Amino acid sequence: MTVQVRDLTFSYGREPVLSGVDLTVASGEFVALLGVNGCGKSTLLKLIAGLLTPTEGVVLLDGIPLSGLSRRQIARRVAVLHQSLPPVPGLTVEQLVRQGRYPARGPLGMLWEPDADHHTEEALDLAGVTHLAGRVLDTLSGGERQRVRLALAVAQRAPVLLLDEPTAHLDIRHQLEVLTVVRELRAARGLTVIAVLHEIDHAARFAERIVALRGGRVHADGPPDRVVTPRLLAEVFGVAGRVVMDELHRSPRCLPDHPVATPVAASGGA
Numbered sequence: 001m002t003v004q005v006r007d008l009t010f011s012y013g014r015e016p017v018l019s020g021v022d023l024t025v026a027s028g029e030f031v032a033l034l035g036v037n038g039c040g041k042s043t044l045l046k047l048i049a050g051l052l053t054p055t056e057g058v059v060l061l062d063g064i065p066l067s068g069l070s071r072r073q074i075a076r077r078v079a080v081l082h083q084s085l086p087p088v089p090g091l092t093v094e095q096l097v098r099q100g101r102y103p104a105r106g107p108l109g110m111l112w113e114p115d116a117d118h119h120t121e122e123a124l125d126l127a128g129v130t131h132l133a134g135r136v137l138d139t140l141s142g143g144e145r146q147r148v149r150l151a152l153a154v155a156q157r158a159p160v161l162l163l164d165e166p167t168a169h170l171d172i173r174h175q176l177e178v179l180t181v182v183r184e185l186r187a188a189r190g191l192t193v194i195a196v197l198h199e200i201d202h203a204a205r206f207a208e209r210i211v212a213l214r215g216g217r218v219h220a221d222g223p224p225d226r227v228v229t230p231r232l233l234a235e236v237f238g239v240a241g242r243v244v245m246d247e248l249h250r251s252p253r254c255l256p257d258h259p260v261a262t263p264v265a266a267s268g269g270a
């Protein structure tokens with residue numbers, strides 16, 4: 001499913017967080033969104049998921065504006081891995097992940113779904129949390145909760161997968177596992193993936209395209225070996241550093257050195 005963002009502007013208050021953002025992500029593409037804290041990455045994902053309404057501009061899924069789709073229709077098309085889990089006391093991992101199937105069921109979620117067990121088990125397995133199925137959410141570690149968030153998003157089986165910092169709280173092994181699962185899912189199911197990542201090396205290795213935001217706009221957009229440069233480190237992150245090629249994975253790797261300037265977090269000073 002193709003995601004198109006056209007001339008998108010959004011403000012929470014007076015100052016726009018995003019202004020005039022244009023972005024087209026083709027069906028089956030894996031795009032990493034980069035940028036400094038507070039530059040609007042999560043906001044952009046929320047706008048694509050229809051959780052926020054643009055001040056100006058439009059988001060289209062396969063050419064259909066989000067405004068023409070119901071909440072359930074959007075949820076069948078777009079799954080989101082959020083930065084947090086819903087605070088429902090006493091809820092177990094399995095109960096939560098089963099809820100990921102909600103958009104696939106009938107009106108009010110009342111209709112029986114024959115494959116619900118299979119899809120729930122598959123999502124738990126893919127995210128590596130089958131052993132946590134009976135655990136209550138509040139008792140999980142940060143990394144365990146993170147993988148449950150992935151299971152919840154995967155269970156939805158939507159053609160567009162939006163991931164907001166999917167590797168936060170994870171040790172290095174689990175970071176690689178999660179990104180590998182996402183890459184494999186994308187290949188197996190033809191998913192369109194947009195992931196906010198802070199680890200530039202991971203973005204360069206796992207995504208086929210990098211979009212860097214700065215000042216509320218798209219500052220750089222292209223394949224990792226073209227976008228990840230010392231100039232990007234300086235202009236987007238305010239860091240002096242080198243970039244070398246990892247020949248094994250054929251992807252650029254950053255060697256950040258020191259801060260050089262304060263990068264621009266929101267619009268108005270780009």
Ligand SMILES: Nc1ncnc2c1ncn2[C@@H]1O[C@H](COP(=O)(O)OP(=O)(O)OP(=O)(O)O)[C@@H](O)[C@H]1O
Binds near residue numbers: 035041043
């Ligand atoms: N609900 C809200 N109300 C008001 N301002 C908000 C709200 N949510 C986010 N903001 C502000 O909008 C800006 C963009 O926030 P956003 O969460 O999209 O940034 P981000 O790039 O995802 O940041 P991070 O890398 O720190 O997660 C920030 O300045 C933030 O403080």
